[in-house]
Amino acid sequence: MTDAPGLDAEDLRFAEPDNPYLLDPDTDFPPADSLAREEAEEQAALLRAAVREHDHRYYAENEPLIADRTYDRLFERLVELEEAFGLDVDGSPTQSVGGTTLDELETVEHVVPMLSIDQSVEEADVREFDARVRREVGGRGDAEPAAGAGDVEYTCEPKFDGLSVELVYDDGRYARAATRGDGREGDDVTEQVRTIRSIPDRLGGDPPEFLAVRGEVYIPRDAFQEHNRERVERGEEPFANPRNAAAGTLRQLDVNAVAARPLDCFCYDVLGWEDGGRDSPATQWEELSILDDFGLKTNDRVELVGDVEDAIDYRNRLLEEREDLNYEIDGTVIKVNDVEQCERLGTTARSYRWAFAYKFPARAEVTTVEDVVVQVGRTGRLTPVALLDPVDVGGVTVSRATLHNPGEIERLGVNVGDVVRVKRAGDVIPQVAEVVESRSGEPYPFPDACPVCGSEVERDGPLAFCTGGLTCGAQLERAIEHYASRGGLDIEGLGEESVEQLREAGLVESLPDLYRLPDRREELAGLEGWGETSADNLIAEVEAAREPPLAEFLAALGVPEVGGATARNLARHFGTLEAVRTADESELAEVEDVGGTVARIVREFFTNEENAAVIDELLRFVSPQEAETPAGDADELDGLTFVFTGALTRPRSEAEELVGRHGGNATGSVSGNTDYLVVGEDPGASKRADAEANDVPVVDEEGFAELLRERGLDWPPNDER
CATH class of the missing domain: 3.40.50.10190 (BRCT domain)
Known part of the structure; x- marks a missing residue:
């Protein structure tokens, strides 16, 4: 064979130049059963390499070599050979899309902490960052850097508005992916990320034995708009913005659902590198170059600049060009280019000291408030939401915006029919910034009764809360989900969709109804998508949650401001549920990490008549175990x-x-x-x-x-x- 015309070996990541399936491939294949096994294995190997190369060219480089129909035929032939000859498909590109449903997202520890970046919209803060960097790189402690001190180059890149992830490759093969999480641990999204076609299952070039990379998962703006249009046509709620869509997609347990959404990923940082005696790249610029060599998608708007003035100019130019990009950004990231200098600068507990995000100002647009609806949260907090005449805000069609609380409504003086200016807080969450033209003359009258259960609404400063507690339907679904979550009693099988299904079927109308499910086994098994096995599994999980440790039970109740740590402290301090329920504010405030405000909230939760009635009913089925108190x-x-x-x-x-x-x-x-x-x-x-x-x-x-x-x-x- 000869090299494919127009292709140089140095341009290829995953295939050799003489691969016959790169340019103008012959797709008139003979029947698979006419091939000997050795011929099938050879053809499959060439097809795998070619498909990987075509995926990279299409998804990462945006420079496809062949037509979509030709690609489809190559892919179909590869599937045909693998199935006909029972070929090993481990690592094959045919396995990278969909195929499984996960029970839950596991938590994994990152190779190194994935820290944050200090940020500001003020130019003065960027200059202060530069002065500190040059001062410390130059080895001086003066307030001002000496002339010529700390020669520093910067790489400047877009600050992507997506979801940060860690990608891990072992011996060049995709091994794991995790969300950023708390920076030290994140959700294992290996199978979800595997469906992103711009992320190769095998690296090209000469990768190290071990490589960990930081990237940003996002949905392209045009793909986001198309996907939202499809959701509306199906009668589903549109996503508010591309970042929320990407984050929600990546946490889906149904991997086929993930594969159906148009996720993409930019890679921009080497987190871990192990390869015997071969050193990792010495600069940020080299990192990006070598990631590209490996076939990982990098951004083409990155620039290497000589000083902070050029970095500021880069940010201002990118701000002007922002609307022309097919991905959401909310600023630029300025990084010290030299990795050794980065190591000298180090980190704080939460952020890198060698990087700074120069943010863009928040966008704002004008539209009309068509209606105001009030949502009820798990803790009973009422959040008003403005339904808007759809408006484009920075490339995202916004049809609703938060009004935060009744205090904010009063401050703005906003009501239905008013013309308002909408901005994206932090460039993400749409909110009403101001009333441009008041057509009502007075603020929206906030309801005195919960829109879901009719219970009285209580004000706490600018906030409002439903007093219905665990008897409020809106709070109940979320309360059940929390009760069954890993942060509660860890009852497997009670996720958001199943709880909603049980509520709609009338099987669970209160928390105690969970423990009545064994008596309604046939109805449970008859629900769509359930069956006897699923019903028995859930019933077994519920039965196993009848004698929980006190701390877990307290956490499961969903008391506002009481997470797992506070619940453990309450359990160890008081020993029994009854002691916690009857404790006054001063006694509660004595508990470690419980101050006056939390003590008041806990007291109000347990003295609420509706909550008390639900807990009393719950205790007919549940026996929280006593905890050892400090004296014991x-x-x-x-x-x-x-x-x-x-x-x-x-x-x-x-x-x-x-x-x-x-x-x-x-x-x-x-x-x-x-x-x-x-x-x-x-x-x-x-x-x-x-x-x-x-x-x-x-x-x-x-x-x-x-x-x-x-x-x-x-x-x-x-x-x-």
Whole structure:
């Protein structure tokens, strides 16, 4: 074979120039059963390489080599060969779209922390960032950098308005993806990201043995508009903006649903690199170049500049050109180019000290308020929403905007029929900024009764709350979802869709109704998409939640401002549910991490008549287990602080709870105060690195068990609760 005309080897990422399926391929294939197995394997290998190259050219480079129908025929032939000869499809591009439904999103630890970037819309703050960088790179502590101190180049790139993700490749093969989450841990979205066609399942070029990359998942603006049009035509609610659409899509458990949405991804940062003696790129600019060599999609608007003046000019030019881009951006990111200088500058607890986001001012447009509706949240908070005559705000068609609360309505003086200016707060959430022309003469009259259950509405300063509590239908669905969530009693099978289905079928009209489901098994099994197995599985999950630990039960009730940590503190302080329910504000305020405001909210929740009635009914079915109070706590681990990473033979929460019950502390991050890092299966790298930096002893699970045995404790525990 000869090189394909018009293609140079250096332009190709995944195929050799002599691959016959790159340019003007012959798609008149003979029947698959006429091939010997060896011929089929050879043809399939060429097709896989060609399909990867075509995917890269189409999705990453926007320079397709062949027509769509020709590509489809190549793809179909590859599928045909794999099926006919039972070929190994692991890593094949035919496996990259759809195919499975996940039970839940697992949490994974990042290779290194994915930190934030300091940001501002003020030019003066950008200059201050530059002065600090040059001062510190130049090794001076003066208030002003000396002349010529700290020669610094910057890379400037668009600040994408999408969802940040970590991509991991082992030996050049796609291994894992995770959302940013809290910066140290994120949701495992490996299968969802696998469906994004611009992300290769195998890297081209000469990738390292291990590579972790940061990228931004987004939906192109034109694709977003088309997708929203389709949603409206199907009678579904349109997405508010491309970022929300991308974030919601990536967290879908149905991978086929993810594949049906037009996600894309830009890659822009190397997070981890391991390759024997080969060094990682020395500059940000080299990183982008080598990521492109590997076949990962990078942005073509990145520039390398010599000083802050050029960086500011870049941002201003990009602001003018913003509307011409097919992706949403809300500013520019300015990065120190030299990686060694970046390492010298370091990080804070939350952000990189070598990067700064120079934001764009928020967009604003004028339209008319067609109506105002009031939404009811899980905690009973009422949020007014303006329904707008659709208006284009920065490339996004906005048909609704938040009015935040009745206090904001009064401040704006807004009402139905008024002409208002809409802006996108933080360039993301549409909100009414001001009334341009008042046609009503007075603010919208906020309702005195909950629009869902009719209960009285109470004001708390600018906010408003439904007093219906757990008897309010709007609050109930969200309360059930929370009760069953991992932050509650972890009842598998009660997600948003199933709860809505149970409510519509009349099977669950209150939290206690969950425990009546065993008596309504036939009705449950008869629901669309259920069946006997699904019904029995849910019933078993509900039955297993009849004797929860007190802390988990308190967290599951959804008391405002009471998360898992506060619930554990309340449980350890009071010991029983009755003691928590009857405690006054002063007693509640004595609990660790519970101040006066939270004490008042907790007290109001339990003294609310509707809530009290629901809890009393719930206690006919549920027996929350007493918690050991400080007076009864043992002190075998007194003064010891543990951090856990990776998977243990029992849930990590059990280990953390055991440590706390016996006088120790379990924290989420390693510091100089940590006594032991306990490492389970598949641990993250960052906590090990922190342990090494702080001289913290590292033990595996057996070592942890031995530590406990020396103090008379057992791991795994002997169900001592």
